[in-house]
Amino acid sequence: MQLKLGKWEISIERKPKVSGLLAGILGPAAALVLAFIVASFIIALSGANPLLAYKYMLSGAFGSLRSFTETLVKATPLLLSGLGLTVAYRTGLISIGAEGQMIMGGLFATLAGIYMGWIPGPALILVVMLAGMVGGGLWGAIPGYLKARLGVSEVINTIMLNYIAIFLVSYLLDVPLREPPGYFPQTAQIARHAWLPYVLPGTRLHLGVLIAFASAFVVYFLLWRSPLGYQMRAVGYNREAARHSGMNVGKNMVLALSLSGAFAGLAGMVEIAGLHHRLLNGFSSEYGFDAMAVALLGKLHPGGVTIASIFFGALRVGANMMQRSVQVPASLVFVIQGLVILFVLMDELLRNYVIRIFAKPVLEEKSYGLK
Amino acid sequence: MDLNNLAGFLAATFRMATPILLASLGGVFTARVGIINFALEGIMLVGAFMGVYGSYVTGNPWIGALMGSLGGLAVALILGYMSITVKADQVVAGTGINILSIGLTSYLLNVVFGIGAKPSAVAAFQEWAVPGLSNLPFVGPVLFRQIPLVYVALLLVPLTWYIIYKTPFGLSMRAIGEHPRAADSLGINVYRVRYLAVIISGILGGLGGAFLSIGQLSVFMEKLTSGRGYVAWSTVTVGKWNPLGIMGASFLFGAADALQLRLQTLGFKIPYQFFLMLPYILTILVLAGVVGRTVPPASMGKPYGKEGR
Numbered sequence: 201m202q203l204k205l206g207k208w209e210i211s212i213e214r215k216p217k218v219s220g221l222l223a224g225i226l227g228p229a230a231a232l233v234l235a236f237i238v239a240s241f242i243i244a245l246s247g248a249n250p251l252l253a254y255k256y257m258l259s260g261a262f263g264s265l266r267s268f269t270e271t272l273v274k275a276t277p278l279l280l281s282g283l284g285l286t287v288a289y290r291t292g293l294i295s296i297g298a299e300g301q302m303i304m305g306g307l308f309a310t311l312a313g314i315y316m317g318w319i320p321g322p323a324l325i326l327v328v329m330l331a332g333m334v335g336g337g338l339w340g341a342i343p344g345y346l347k348a349r350l351g352v353s354e355v356i357n358t359i360m361l362n363y364i365a366i367f368l369v370s371y372l373l374d375v376p377l378r379e380p381p382g383y384f385p386q387t388a389q390i391a392r393h394a395w396l397p398y399v400l401p402g403t404r405l406h407l408g409v410l411i412a413f414a415s416a417f418v419v420y421f422l423l424w425r426s427p428l429g430y431q432m433r434a435v436g437y438n439r440e441a442a443r444h445s446g447m448n449v450g451k452n453m454v455l456a457l458s459l460s461g462a463f464a465g466l467a468g469m470v471e472i473a474g475l476h477h478r479l480l481n482g483f484s485s486e487y488g489f490d491a492m493a494v495a496l497l498g499k500l501h502p503g504g505v506t507i508a509s510i511f512f513g514a515l516r517v518g519a520n521m522m523q524r525s526v527q528v529p530a531s532l533v534f535v536i537q538g539l540v541i542l543f544v545l546m547d548e549l550l551r552n553y554v555i556r557i558f559a560k561p562v563l564e565e566k567s568y569g570l571k
Numbered sequence: 572m573d574l575n576n577l578a579g580f581l582a583a584t585f586r587m588a589t590p591i592l593l594a595s596l597g598g599v600f601t602a603r604v605g606i607i608n609f610a611l612e613g614i615m616l617v618g619a620f621m622g623v624y625g626s627y628v629t630g631n632p633w634i635g636a637l638m639g640s641l642g643g644l645a646v647a648l649i650l651g652y653m654s655i656t657v658k659a660d661q662v663v664a665g666t667g668i669n670i671l672s673i674g675l676t677s678y679l680l681n682v683v684f685g686i687g688a689k690p691s692a693v694a695a696f697q698e699w700a701v702p703g704l705s706n707l708p709f710v711g712p713v714l715f716r717q718i719p720l721v722y723v724a725l726l727l728v729p730l731t732w733y734i735i736y737k738t739p740f741g742l743s744m745r746a747i748g749e750h751p752r753a754a755d756s757l758g759i760n761v762y763r764v765r766y767l768a769v770i771i772s773g774i775l776g777g778l779g780g781a782f783l784s785i786g787q788l789s790v791f792m793e794k795l796t797s798g799r800g801y802v803a804w805s806t807v808t809v810g811k812w813n814p815l816g817i818m819g820a821s822f823l824f825g826a827a828d829a830l831q832l833r834l835q836t837l838g839f840k841i842p843y844q845f846f847l848m849l850p851y852i853l854t855i856l857v858l859a860g861v862v863g864r865t866v867p868p869a870s871m872g873k874p875y876g877k878e879g880r
Contacts, residue, residue, distance in 0.1 A: 350859050356801060356804070356855075362798075364851050529686055531681065538669070542664065542667045
């Protein structure tokens, strides 16, 4: 298909055999562009100018040091829970449970931060981190165990556990954990020395950002450089073949979902110890759900997931600016995320139809560059 | 619990079970052709929104229900395209559709009613007493003083059963669910039947969603469905892909919902959150207990392509 626009020629043609890194970048990039194009129609529906809306979104997310650090703050839990989902998805398990695991991680971290304040200095931070990972890990182990022992699909169980975690925390904040005198459904603050220190003075950028980036390396080494990761990926690639070559498939699945939960729990921990310093209803801000889009857009690779998490963090910060400036509802973010997931799934189609824009005179020379 | 209380509880069970029953009857169509309908949550959510919107614009809940079905149909078409044509992973596609639906409905809610504004209540369905029957003792208030859509849902159960087991279309669906290639070689158009099944599931799921917003309530709120679409899909499994079993399972979840509401109003000492958890815990327990002994249609979750992709 060819479109002519002045001296530019846009050609959409079938290009089989784009593979490797290029394909890994082209697919998601095309998905993003398409998502934004479709979303611009939806913005126009509300009577606003899509280009103006996107301009405010961009400047809201990256326009100043403050806004950029906010983007990173929001990217942190997205990256951690997205990494967790990457571990699960690579093992062939579709987990939708990052949200609940994040909430349980936050709960455990808060409990440790309040009741273990006698632990001195930075050691407490490590304990709180561990508690968060245990909380999320346990919540991930339940569907893992049910899958491995009883063959129950992890998909529905992880969703159900999300709702159970939400109501559990809502109950705990209602009575047993509520901070006296109890005007608000929130716990007392965690011990001061359990707070994650800020890394840039004057901003809310806390140590969690570095924890998240470090975790990306951990997940990379875990999946591609460790025997355990090799087994998990083998199970994900072909469960039966892995079984026949003597791997304990069930154990790997439980392990993968627990690890996945542990990273989501860590995401909950950084939100508590880095930002809120106490447990509140809805502290997870549904990062756990966004994490699915992050993992998929990042093509289940820690590097890609890192970039995708910053992108989605930017989307959130930018959307607030957009809502304030041009009254386009910030929930547009979810529209874009849903579209991104769908278009990423279509990227095999998209990848085969590379959209190329050339100035006419150079068409001849450049066209074999991509062949 | 005296007889009046029991009647009230059973009536509430019918009311709470209906949206799940409608959506899971839709789900059984997709399940029978081997498609995992995770998008039911989004289908219901858009159905719920469109139901309120239709009723808000026209003042007529019936038109709301119709709009709800059409909204569900539109969402289902996305699922159909993703799972049948694109051959994408159906669970992930469904999840994407659900996130998209959350975004779209809450976006449109803000556009229609203003950002942060409380949406106004719209005309909702009223209970309709079946003449004569509604005066029967006990049975009357339980069964015959319900919202019209409850009757519709109950009538759809035998109808769905008949379609699946007694019609050529049902035979095609079951053949495709078990072995798409064999069905294809018998001259069944696999793509067309799958699309039809997805469309039906969209209409029914959208209606189920509309029931939530203009049957049980008269407003739309963000994420109104809160997982009922997923519960509906697990109901399909629990009911062993049979409309009668599905009706039973829907009533189980409806009862859990109704119990939760009752116990809250009766002022029990147990915190209400535990009752809110009930349907979700029940889903996990029932799946763990039942699924081990059931076998889904063999082509579940597998896309079909003629080249054998």
